[in-house]
Amino acid sequence: xxxxxxxxxxxxxxxxxxxxxxxxxxxxxxxxxxxxxxxxxxxxxxxxxxxxxxxxxxxxxxxxxxxxxxxxxxxxxxxxxxxxxxxxxxxxxxxxxxxxxxxxxxxxxxxxxxxxxxxxxxxxxxxxxxxxxxxxxxxxxxxxxxxxxxxxxxxxxxxxxxxxxxxxxxxxxxxxxxxxxxxxxxxxxxxxxxxxxxxxxxxxxxxxxxxxxxxxxxxxxxxxxxxxxxxxxxxxxxxxxxxxxxxxxxxxxxxxxxxxxxxxxxxxxxxxxxxxxxxxxxxxxxxxxxxxxxxxxxxxxxxx
Numbered sequence: 001x002x003x004x005x006x007x008x009x010x011x012x013x014x015x016x017x018x019x020x021x022x023x024x025x026x027x028x029x030x031x032x033x034x035x036x037x038x039x040x041x042x043x044x045x046x047x048x049x050x051x052x053x054x055x056x057x058x059x060x061x062x063x064x065x066x067x068x069x070x071x072x073x074x075x076x077x078x079x080x081x082x083x084x085x086x087x088x089x090x091x092x093x094x095x096x097x098x099x100x101x102x103x104x105x106x107x108x109x110x111x112x113x114x115x116x117x118x119x120x121x122x123x124x125x126x127x128x129x130x131x132x133x134x135x136x137x138x139x140x141x142x143x144x145x146x147x148x149x150x151x152x153x154x155x156x157x158x159x160x161x162x163x164x165x166x167x168x169x170x171x172x173x174x175x176x177x178x179x180x181x182x183x184x185x186x187x188x189x190x191x192x193x194x195x196x197x198x199x200x201x202x203x204x205x206x207x208x209x210x211x212x213x214x215x216x217x218x219x220x221x222x223x224x225x226x227x228x229x230x231x232x233x234x235x236x237x238x239x240x241x242x243x244x245x246x247x248x249x250x251x252x253x254x255x256x257x258x259x260x261x262x263x264x265x266x267x268x269x270x271x272x273x274x275x276x277x278x279x280x281x282x283x284x285x286x287x288x289x290x291x292x293x294x295x296x297x298x299x300x301x302x303x304x
Contacts, residue, residue, distance in 0.1 A: 001150045002026050005065040006056045008079060009097070010037040013123065014069030016130035017096070017155060022046035024154035031056045053079070057086040064091040065148055067121075072099045072249060080107060089115040092147045094138075096121040098250055101170040101177060104139065108169030117144030118169060122176020123155075133157030137164055137179065139171030181254035181268040184247075186224055188271035194228070208232040247275040 002025045007018045010032040018028045018041055028047045032038050038049045050056045057064060064087060070076045076095065083093060093111060095104060095118070104120035111118045118140055125134035134155045138145055145152075145165050156162035166175045197205045211229035215221050251272040258265040276282070293299040 003065065003150050004029065004059075004061055005067060005148075005151055006031070006060050007067045007069065008032070008053065008056065009069035009075075010034075010041055011069065012127060013097075013129070015041055016127070017067075017069065017123075017134065018047055019044055020130050020133070021151065021154050026151070026154060029056050029059045053082055054086060057083070062088075062090065063147055064088075065094065065151065066091070067094040067096055067148075067151070069097050072097060072103065076103075080111070084111070084114055084116070087114070087116050090117070090147075092117040092119060092144045094119045094121050094148055094151075095173075096123050098122075098176065098180075098248060099173050100249065100253055101139075101172075101174040104173045105170040108140065117141060117147065119144050119148055120169060120172040121152075122172045122179065124176070124179060129155075133162055135162050135179075137166050137172045137175040139166050139169050139173065139175075141168070177250045177254050177257070180248060180250040181265065181272075183224075184251050184271035184275070185267040186222070188267075188274055190224060190228060194232075208236050243278055244280075245275045245278040247272060247279075251275070 004027040005021070006029045007014055007021075008031050010018065010030055014032075015037065018030050022028050022044055023046075026046070028044075029050060030038070030041050030047055031050045031053055038051075041047050042049050048059060050059065057066065060066070066083060066087070068076060068079060070079060076097065076099065080093065087093070093107075093116060095107065099120065101120070104118070108118040108120070120139045122137035123129075123134050124136075125132065134157075136152055136156055138148075138152065142165075152163045153159035164175075166172050194207055194211070197207050197210065208229065211225065211232050215225055215229055251268070254265065255269045255272055257263075258269060287304070290299075290301050294301050
């Protein structure tokens with residue numbers, strides 16, 4: 001069943017999701033505050049770009065579906081507040097961006113007071129999702145999820161695979177939070193392993209070739225390994241890449257949840273801490289350590 005839906009937020013993820021839906025036969029009404037983002041989709045068949053949020057809503061048939069791909073915080077909060085005045089009974093809002101699950105639970109309650117459904121959708125797939133499809137973890141009342149099911153089936157790698165209704169409101173974003181924390185741990189393990197091999201200089205290990213070989217038949221093969229092997233083949237030194245790794249809110253949220261629930265997550269949490277270290281947040285502590293060693297043992301301190 002083809003549907004008409006609105007997408008608000010046309011960045012790297014939102015824009016490509018709109019393209020995938022349109023190419024699957026759905027009609028997408030799209031809006032973004034930024035004009036360049038709107039213009040990037042203006043020539044896509046089956047995509048109608050609007051100049052305002054109100055215009056987007058007026059172009060949607062009932063029950064209206066509005067899918068948000070906005071940063072967590074003020075951008076999402078302000079847009080939801082504006083939508084409350086524009087939507088009505090039976091309409092559904094989907095928050096497909098990364099969001100704290102407790103905020104999604106609150107949003108579901110607020111919209112329910114206006115008889116508007118809410119679905120929180122954790123979306124994975126990155127820049128490859130347009131071609132390969134997106135992994136989707138959704139939370140919400142069954143009726144709201146049923147309304148957006150044709151959209152989920154079109155976004156997923158296949159209609160029957162790659163999307164899951166996790167539970168009530170908040171469940172989708174909670175599952176995505178855990179997904180991203182696992183991703184942190186996997187990435188850290190790969191990074192440490194390849195660094196260890198590169199450091200063993202007397203063996204002259206061909207690290208790119210090892211990465212390529214590991215892609216086939218090994219226990220640790222994965223899509224992350226596929227991507228790693230590809231860029232190592234092109235540039236094994238990575239000299240032009242700064243040793244700075246950003247972290248998203250989801251890694252931090254997962255660490256907090258592990259403490260609140262008393263569930264040990266040492267790998268995921270330590271991977272987050274390693275990202276903090278890469279951002280220079282360990283620099284002062286390391287300077288302090290150097291001075292302590294000097295103070296009690298007379299060890300030399302390397303000038304900064």
